[in-house]
Amino acid sequence: MGKNYKDISDTVLYYMLKGSKSESKKAFDELYRRHSTNVYTYCRKVLNNDPLAEDIFQETFTRFFEGAKKEREMTNVLGYLLKIARNLCLNEKAKKYNNKVALEDLHLPQYDVSYANIQLNELLQTALDALPKKYREVIVLREYLDMSYKEIAEAVGTTMPVVRIRIYRAKGRIRDLLAPYFEEMKDYN
Known part of the structure; x- marks a missing residue:
């Protein structure tokens, strides 16, 4: 036994x-x-x-x-x-944080880049958190984990066209949520 x-x-x-x-x-x-x-x-x-x-x-x-x-x-x-x-x-x-938008690439003169970078990262995280789960999931897999549409479709159990639509909509919502911030940034130039 x-x-x-x-x-x-x-x-x-x-x-x-x-x-x-x-x-x-x-x-x-x-x-x-x-x-x-x-x-x-x-x-x-x-x-x-x-x-x-x-x-x-x-x-x-x-x-x-x-x-x-x-x-x-x-x-x-x-x-x-x-x-x-x-x-x-x-x-x-840490990997996720390092992959976020680098403000130095935006060439914003006369602005505290370290503060702006922190602020942008916080805004981006808030925008991601505001997305519905089905959008947040695919955008994170695509942008942070660099997965292909096919890999994402397999991971979430849907089709590639649905993944493409969700990513498109997620990016649109993030753009809309961050638009006021970027308008404010234009005023500094």
């Missing part, structure tokens, strides 16, 4: 990940069953982007498994998983 992995502590299961292939798989499956909901919820809340949260969630468990092969003391498996997820989410947010 085999082991009942449900009765084994997280710490013991973690050390079992270094065992035989069969034992390692069963230990991983049990740890995944116990903690996947918490890790996924964390990624979703931090990133506010379901497809990206799923990617980070999967990467978290991949890195967790790879890390288990190294010699390291473990006392809190969920804490370790959330630390990995947090670092990956922070990296993703």
